[in-house]
Structures are given as structure tokens and as C-alpha cells.
Amino acid sequence: MSFDSTYTRELPLVPERSSFKEIDDVIFRPVEEAPTRKWFIAITISSLALMIGAVALANTFYFGIGTWGNNSTVGWGFGIVNFVFWIGIGHAGTLISAILYLFRQRWRTGIARFAEAMTIFAVITAGIFPVIHTGRPWLAAYLIPYPNQNSIWVNFNSPLLWDVFAVSTYFTISFVFWSVGLIPDIAAMRDRASGIKKRIYTVLSLGWRNSNRHWQHYERAYLILAGLSTPLVLSVHTIVSFDFAVAILPGWHTTIFPPYFVAGAIFSGFGMVATVLIILRKVYDMEHIITLDHLEKMCKILLATGSMVGYAYCMEFFMAWYSGYIFEQFVFINRAFGPYAWAYWTMFSCNVIFPQLFWFKKIRRNIPIMMLLVILVNVGMWFERFVIVVTSLHRDFLPSSWAMFYPTWTDLALLLGSFGFFFTCVLLFVKVLPSISLAELKAVTENAQPTHKHHH
Amino acid sequence: MIGKIKNKLKEVNNRNLEQKRSDELYAIGALFDTPDEIMDAAGKTTEAGYEEFDVNTPYPVHGMDQAMKLKNTMVGKTTFIFGFLGTTAALLMIGWMSGIDYQNIIGGKPFFAIPPAIPITFELTVLLGGLATAGLMLTLFNRLPWINNPLHDTNYIKQTASDKFGLVIYAKDKNFNIATVEGFLQSIGGKSIEKINFFEVREDRVRTPIFDFKFIALLAVVTVVTAVTAYGILRYVLFLPPFDFMWKQEKVLPQEKSTFFADGFSMRPPVEGTVSRGYIPYEYQGLPDSVVTLLANPLPINAEVLAKGKQRFNTYCSPCHGYYGEGDSRLRGQFPNPPSLHTDKVRQWADGNIYHVITNGQNVMSSYAKQISRDDRWAIVHYIRALQRALNAKDEDLN
Numbered sequence: 001m002s003f004d005s006t007y008t009r010e011l012p013l014v015p016e017r018s019s020f021k022e023i024d025d026v027i028f029r030p031v032e033e034a035p036t037r038k039w040f041i042a043i044t045i046s047s048l049a050l051m052i053g054a055v056a057l058a059n060t061f062y063f064g065i066g067t068w069g070n071n072s073t074v075g076w077g078f079g080i081v082n083f084v085f086w087i088g089i090g091h092a093g094t095l096i097s098a099i100l101y102l103f104r105q106r107w108r109t110g111i112a113r114f115a116e117a118m119t120i121f122a123v124i125t126a127g128i129f130p131v132i133h134t135g136r137p138w139l140a141a142y143l144i145p146y147p148n149q150n151s152i153w154v155n156f157n158s159p160l161l162w163d164v165f166a167v168s169t170y171f172t173i174s175f176v177f178w179s180v181g182l183i184p185d186i187a188a189m190r191d192r193a194s195g196i197k198k199r200i201y202t203v204l205s206l207g208w209r210n211s212n213r214h215w216q217h218y219e220r221a222y223l224i225l226a227g228l229s230t231p232l233v234l235s236v237h238t239i240v241s242f243d244f245a246v247a248i249l250p251g252w253h254t255t256i257f258p259p260y261f262v263a264g265a266i267f268s269g270f271g272m273v274a275t276v277l278i279i280l281r282k283v284y285d286m287e288h289i290i291t292l293d294h295l296e297k298m299c300k301i302l303l304a305t306g307s308m309v310g311y312a313y314c315m316e317f318f319m320a321w322y323s324g325y326i327f328e329q330f331v332f333i334n335r336a337f338g339p340y341a342w343a344y345w346t347m348f349s350c351n352v353i354f355p356q357l358f359w360f361k362k363i364r365r366n367i368p369i370m371m372l373l374v375i376l377v378n379v380g381m382w383f384e385r386f387v388i389v390v391t392s393l394h395r396d397f398l399p400s401s402w403a404m405f406y407p408t409w410t411d412l413a414l415l416l417g418s419f420g421f422f423f424t425c426v427l428l429f430v431k432v433l434p435s436i437s438l439a440e441l442k443a444v445t446e447n448a449q450p451t452h453k454h455h456h
Numbered sequence: 457m458i459g460k461i462k463n464k465l466k467e468v469n470n471r472n473l474e475q476k477r478s479d480e481l482y483a484i485g486a487l488f489d490t491p492d493e494i495m496d497a498a499g500k501t502t503e504a505g506y507e508e509f510d511v512n513t514p515y516p517v518h519g520m521d522q523a524m525k526l527k528n529t530m531v532g533k534t535t536f537i538f539g540f541l542g543t544t545a546a547l548l549m550i551g552w553m554s555g556i557d558y559q560n561i562i563g564g565k566p567f568f569a570i571p572p573a574i575p576i577t578f579e580l581t582v583l584l585g586g587l588a589t590a591g592l593m594l595t596l597f598n599r600l601p602w603i604n605n606p607l608h609d610t611n612y613i614k615q616t617a618s619d620k621f622g623l624v625i626y627a628k629d630k631n632f633n634i635a636t637v638e639g640f641l642q643s644i645g646g647k648s649i650e651k652i653n654f655f656e657v658r659e660d661r662v663r664t665p666i667f668d669f670k671f672i673a674l675l676a677v678v679t680v681v682t683a684v685t686a687y688g689i690l691r692y693v694l695f696l697p698p699f700d701f702m703w704k705q706e707k708v709l710p711q712e713k714s715t716f717f718a719d720g721f722s723m724r725p726p727v728e729g730t731v732s733r734g735y736i737p738y739e740y741q742g743l744p745d746s747v748v749t750l751l752a753n754p755l756p757i758n759a760e761v762l763a764k765g766k767q768r769f770n771t772y773c774s775p776c777h778g779y780y781g782e783g784d785s786r787l788r789g790q791f792p793n794p795p796s797l798h799t800d801k802v803r804q805w806a807d808g809n810i811y812h813v814i815t816n817g818q819n820v821m822s823s824y825a826k827q828i829s830r831d832d833r834w835a836i837v838h839y840i841r842a843l844q845r846a847l848n849a850k851d852e853d854l855n
Contacts, residue, residue, distance in 0.1 A: 019619060020514060020618060020619035021618060021619050024619075138699065145549065151558070152558055153553040153554060153557065153558040155560065155562060156550045156554045156573065156576065157554070157562050157563075157565055157572045159575075161576070162575040162576055162579075165576045165579040165580070166575065169579040169582055169583040172586070173582060173583065176586055176587065177586075177590075179590075180593075183594075184514075184515075187617060188617040191613060191614040192614075192618075195468075196468060202603050202608075203603065206594060206600040206601035206602075207600055207602040207603035207604070207605055207608065208600065209512060209605060209608065209613055210512040210513055210514060210613070210616050211510045211511070211512050211598075212510065212512070212513060212516070212517065212520045212521075212526075213524075213526065214597075214598045214600075215513070215515075215516040215517075216516075216520075216526055216529050217529045217531050217593050217597040217598055218516070218593060219516050220529045220531040220532060220593075221589050221590060221593035224531060224532060224535050224585075224589050225586055225589060228582050228585055228589070229582075229586075232579075235575070235578060235579070242575075438514075439514060439515040440515070442514050443515035443516060447491075448515065449491055449517065450491040450492045450495040450517060450519055451492055
């Protein structure tokens with residue numbers, strides 16, 4: 001790998017040229033110090049939300065899906081909306097860690113580990129929803145092709161089955177990728193820790209000893225994992241979009257869905273990563289590691305993907321008109337001007353209009369405005385899935401089956417609970433594992449690599 | 457109570473983790489300050505002819521592979537092999553399951569086709585390739601986990617995990633000699649030269665701790681516990697409420713006693729004066745066969761009809777009459793043996809008589825009218841005729 005130092009200088013990764021020791025201290029501080037009051041407040045709130053979600057979950061298990069707002073017309077309600085939303089959030093992590101790695105975007109090092117962790121938690125959160133949506137979650141094993149007592153196999157032609165494979169593979173590979181990246185950092189923590197902590201980190205580090213005989217295989221494996229994850233991340237939301245696109249329902253049955261979903265996923269994922277990072281760097285004084293430059297770059301990606309999503313929204317309307325198919329046309333006019341118009345325009349303004357403000361450098365470098373905009377992105381992307389699922393379903397072909405979807409308290413509590421679960425995981429992660437990749441960060445600081453005077 | 461636990465935890469936490477070391481030397485390490493220095497040192501060490509040495513750095517230093525003269529890594533090849541295995545396994549799995557073993561018509565699509573198989577094939581390729589890459593990189597190529605390596609817990613390893621660059625020469629190197637190695641490390645600019653001894657418990661010698669008795673015992677316990685749990689769940693737990701919802705349904709089963717109907721049967725007879733759809737009454741029901749000679753076989757004789765007759769005969773008649781109608785029954789001894797169907801009596805019967813026996817039954821042989829449709833019964837008659845002719849073939853039949 002050749003090393004281009006002019007690039008490093010253009011964007012100093014660790015501006016106030018800190019020594020490696022200082023980097024260690026900053027990165028390990030959240031892990032080694034006793035939790036702060038801020039952290040306790042945060043985890044209280046998030047675990048409260050989690051508990052509320054748990055009550056709703058128990059309610060769902062006991063009484064069944066009837067406790068949700070779904071009805072026979074709108075058969076897919078919050079369950080699927082939340083699933084697609086959380087899966088989408090997960091995509092930014094793999095994009096940052098794998099795709100930007102392959103493109104040698106070295107600014108990613110500061111945020112990659114954290115984004116990967118978010119991926120894992122988001123995919124777990126997402127995975128809960130389809131399982132409880134089946135109504136009998138204890139039968140979920142039937143989704144796996146195993147020789148069962150009924151001598152039947154799963155339907156390999158169904159996008160829902162592809163989903164099972166895509167999401168579980170995505171989770172497994174992301175988890176492996178993340179764990180492999182963690183090993184050297186855990187080893188570094190082991191060598192600083194004592195007592196029980198040291199024992200735990202010793203086991204988790206697998207006895208890593210920073211040997212260059214190991215680094216050689218390690219780096220190659222990391223590169224390959226990045227290479228494997230890249231098509232994987234694109235495939236996952238493509239396959240999720242097949243859940244809709246392969247159906248023949250107007251509003252779902254369209255070929256633009258795969259790229260549109262992938263762009264939307266990256267968009268929402270970056271929105272979430274930015275939201276959490278803005279808070280994190282403040283709480284842990286990491287402003288010189290997760291710099292304003294990082295956030296600015298993320299804003300640029302938000303601008304790009306937001307515009308792609310906007311293009312897809314417009315293209316859907318164009319295709320509805322161009323197809324000459326009245327049902328398709330009705331669905332789209334109904335989306336924008338029907339009973340759910342408020343949801344549609346919330347989505348449109350949050351995802352397409354507001355992010356356009358990122359054209360201005362002033363706004364890209366203004367933390368409070370940025371924070372507001374990225375939260376709006378999260379809201380908008382949740383509504384996008386709501387619009388796709390609910391507005392396509394609620395006006396059936398027969399007007400006698402037209403219906404509206406009204407969420408129940410269980411629906412809302414489950415949504416809240418999913419945020420609670422996600423943020424609890426994030427907070428625990430920040431507390432027990434290094435949330436910035438130490439080895440990678442050191443490798444890209446200035447003067448970290450030999451000047452190649454002696455060897456080639 | 458809580459206080460006790462707290463004290464216990466504190467005690468465990470403060471327990472001294474330092475392991476005792478033996479007198480046997482494992483390696484000598486030296487530290488360097490900059491990446492340039494370590495590159496230089498690594499190059500010189502290879503030039504000096506040392507083979508059993510290593511460089512430990514907080515992050516991968518680029519160009520070190522060449523300086524240490526390391527062979528190219530084989531990780532990529534493993535990924536390819538396992539990824540390819542994943543592809544093949546996925547295609548074979550989908551092909552066999554949905555194309556052969558469980559053919560199910562879904563929207564008139566082919567049982568197996570490549571396009572719908574692609575998503576899962578791709579996912580399994582990535583899954584297997586990725587797992588093998590990470591797993592084999594750690595275990596096969598890097599020989600991890602190895603948490604008891606003597607290098608651990610030394611100043612050397614702690615420094616190299618943070619901001620120093622270390623070079624270590626192992627005692628097992630063929631050119632190893634304490635004095636020369638120390639001198640050599642000094643000459644290439646190494647600082648804080650450190651002699652690292654083996655631990656007293658030489659667990660590094662148990663190169664494959666998986667053959668350790670404790671580990672095998674653990675595996676055995678895990679296996680037994682998993683198997684017993686799985687068996688218990690599948691055999692008992694799944695039959696408890698609420699998992700029994702599939703068979704504990706509120707419905708009547710045939711043969712079940714009913715408390716609801718006055719006659720105590722849960723099966724209901726047809727309503728008086730009705731027949732089931734497609735039922736055609738048989739006019740000679742219950743009459744002796746002398747009356748029915750007039751019935752003629754309405755079906756033509758052709759391969760299709762004979763094949764049908766053969767299939768039905770083998771299913772319904774052969775258990776008692778044998779595959780060739782010779783009375784060679786598979787039920788021999790459990791049911792009165794039927795007579796041969798090749799007797800002169802049956803051969804001279806009109807088709808209608810055989811049809812009558814099937815439809816009406818004869819003595820201990822009961823009626824098959826309910827099980828076998830009218831046409832199929834006639835087809836069986838043709839087939840019996842074919843059997844009869846086969847056993848008493850004339851010369852002209854050979855043409």
C-alpha cells in the first residue's frame with residue numbers, strides 16, 4: 001500500500017499532532033474512567049424507553065398481533081416500517097468501514113468503529129420486528145431450511161426468505177468485521193488494565209501481541225472482509241426492497257426500488273451516525289479526533305444521498321404518469337394529496353428539501369444547525385418507510401376494503417422501545433470497548449509510517 | 457449480603473495476576489522509537505541471518521513484510537476456496553430442496569431456476585468466505601488464541617502496544633547466543649533490552665490446548681447438555697401449552713366420541729335422501745352375480761387404460777390377490793387366502809362379473825366401490841384380463 005502524505009496533510013486526522021500515548025489516553029478514557037453523571041442520565045433515559053418497549057413486547061406476546069394497529073387492509077404496519085428503518089440505519093456503518101476503506105478515504109478511521117457498532121445494534125433492533133410480526137415468534141426456526149418433521153422445505157422463490165439470509169449474513173459478517181477490528185485494541189487495553197478487567201480483555205484479545213507476522217495476515221483478511229462487505233451492504237437493502245418490489249402492488253412494484261432503497265439506507269444511516277457522533281464527541285471531549293472536518297464530510301454525503309432519494313421520489317411520480325396505469329397513478333396522487341399527505345410531505349421536506357441547506361459551507365460547519373438537520377433526516381427516513389408501507393396498502397383495489405392505519409399504544413411503545421434498545425447498546429458499548437479504532441488511527445497519524453529510505 | 461459480594465469482588469480483582477517465570481530463556485527483546493528505526497532494525501536482523509524473530513508494533517508498519525522477508529499471505533486463497541464452497545453448497549441446497557425433494561408450484565414458476573437462487577447463493581458465498589477468512593486468519597495463520605505466550609505481561613509487549621516499536625529474537629533461533637544477540641540488538645540501536653523467560657507453567661508447550669483433557673471434558677459436557685436440552689424441548693416442552701396449539705384445536709376428529717350429537721358419533725351420516733357429488737348408484741347392489749352377466753366393459757383396451765388398471769390393481773387388489781392375481785398374497789395368514797384369478801371359472805366370467813365382485817364384494821372380500829372410481833374398476837377388469845391372457849398365452853400372442 002503506497003502512502004500519500006500530501007493527502008494526510010490536506011486533512012490532518014489528528015490535528016494537534018498528539019503523541020500515541022495521548023491518543024491512547026483519549027480513546028480509553030471513557031472505558032477506563034468511572035461513568036460520568038452525563039452517562040448515567042443518558043442510560044437511565046434509554047433504558048427507561050427500553051423497559052416501556054419490553055412491556056409492549058410482553059403485551060404483544062401475550063395477546064398477539066391484534067394489539068397492533070394492523071388490520072386486514074394494512075397488514076404491514078409499524079412492524080415492517082421499523083424493520084426497514086433500522087436495517088437502513090445499519091448501512092452507514094458498513095459503508096464507512098468497508099466501502100470508504102476500499103476507496104482509501106482515511107478520514108473514516110475516526111468514526112469507523114463506532115459506525116460499525118451502530119450497524120450491529122441497528123441490525124439486531126431491526127431483526128426483532130419481523131420475528132414478532134410473525135405472531136408466533138417461537139416458530140421462527142421454520143424460516144431456516146432444516147430437515148423437519150413435516151418433510152417440507154422453505155420457499156426459495158420468496159423475497160421474504162432471501163431477507164432471512166441477507167439480514168443474518170449481514171449481521172454475522174458485520175459482527176466478524178467489527179470483532180476482527182477490535183482485537184488489537186482490546187489487546188492494547190489489556191496491557192493497560194489490571195484485575196478482572198485485565199482477565200476479561202486477555203481472553204477477548206485472544207492473546208494478540210501486535211506481531212508483524214500476524215499483522216501481515218490480519219491486514220489482508222481485513223481488506224478481504226471489506227471487499228466482501230461492500231457488495232453485501234448493497235445486497236441487503238436491495239433484497240429488503242425486493243420484499244416490496246417483487247409484489248405486484250401498485251406503489252411497490254417498481255424496478256427503481258433497489259437503488260432507491262440503498263441510497264435511502266445510506267442517507268438514514270449517516271443521519272443516525274452523525275446524530276450520535278455529535279453528542280459523543282461532546283460528552284467525551286473527542287473534538288480533536290472526531291473533527292469538524294469529519295462531520296462536514298458526512299454532511300456532504302448526506303447532501304448527495306438525500307438528493308438521490310429526492311430524485312427517486314420524483315422519478316416514481318414520473319413513472320406512474322408515464323406507465324399510463326391508472327391504479328399506479330391513483331396510488332401516487334393519493335400519496336401526495338390523500339389522507340396521508342401529511343406523512344408524505346413530512347418525508348419529502350425532511351429528506352429532500354432541508355438537506356439542500358448542506359450546499360452552504362457555513363451550515364456544514366455549524367454544529368447546532370447540523371444537529372437539527374440530521375435529526376430531521378432520521379424523522380424523514382422513518383416516514384419514508386411509513387409512506388411506502390401504509391399509503392400503498394390503505395387504498396385497496398376494492399373501495400369497500402379501504403381502511404386507515406391508526407397506531408395503538410403498543411405500536412408506539414415498541415417504536416420507542418427500539419430506540420431505547422439501540423441507545424442502551426450504544427452507551428454500553430462506549431463504556432466497555434474502545435469506540436475509536438486505535439491501531440488504525442495511529443497508523444494514519446503523521447510520521448506513523450516509515451519514510452522508505454531503506455526498504456521498498 | 458451486597459457488602460460480602462463487594463468484598464469478594466474486590467478480593468478477586470486485586471488478586472495478583474503476575475505468573476511466576478522459570479529460568480529458561482524464551483527470547484530477548486529491544487525497543488525502538490520510530491518506524492524508520494524499526495524498519496532498519498528488521499532489515500539488519502534478516503541480513504544477520506536470524507530467522508526466529510519478530511517485530512511487534514502498535515499498528516501495521518508498511519513495508520515491514522519485505523524488511524522481514526515474509527512470504528506472501530495465503531489468506532486470499534482461503535477466502536476463495538471457502539467462498540466457492542459457499543456458492544456450490546447454496547446452489548446444490550436450493551436445487552435439491554426446491555427442485556427435487558419438495559416440488560411446490562408457486563405462481564407457475566419453475567421449481568428451480570437460477571435468478572431467484574442468486575440472492576441466497578450470494579449471501580452464502582459471502583457468509584462462508586467471510587467466516588473462513590476471519591476464523592482461519594486467526595487460528596490457522598496466526599495460531600491464536602494463545603493468551604499464555606511468554607511475551608505477555610512484559611514491559612516489552614506493553615510498550616509495543618502503545619507507542620514503541622519492538623524487535624524480539626527467540627531463543628530457539630539456531631544462531632542464538634545470549635551475549636551475541638544482546639550485542640547485536642544494541643548495535644542496531646535497540647533500547648531497553650529485555651530478557652524474557654518462559655512462564656513456570658509452560659502452557660506454550662501445549663501447542664494445541666484443544667486436546668487438553670479439561671477442554672475435551674467441557675466439550676463433552678456441552679454436547680450432552682445441548683443434546684439433552686434439545687431432546688427435552690422437542691419431546692416434552694413442545695407438547696405443553698401454549699406450544700401444542702397445532703394439535704389441541706377445538707374440532708372433532710373421525711372415530712372420536714361425541715358428547716354433542718345424540719348418537720354419540722362425531723362422524724355424521726349424509727342427510728336422508730342425498731348422495732354425494734359424482735355418486736352413481738349401482739343397480740345390482742347386493743344381488744347374486746348370476747343376474748349381472750349383461751354388463752359389458754365400456755372402456756377401450758389401450759396402453760393408457762391398462763396402465764391405469766395395473767396401477768389400481770397393484771394398490772388395491774395385490775395385497776390379497778398378489779401382483780399376478782395368483783392368490784399369492786402379502787397378507788398370507790392374516791386373512792383368508794383368496795382364490796386364484798386364473799381359474800377357469802373367472803376366465804370364463806363376463807367382464808361384468810368381475811366388475812360386480814369389485815363393486816359389490818363377495819363373501820369375505822368387501823366392496824371396493826368407495827375406494828375405486830367406476831372407470832378405474834373397469835380398467836382393473838381389463839388388466840385382470842391381460843394377466844389371465846399372459847399366464848395362458850397362445851402362440852399368436854407372441855407376435
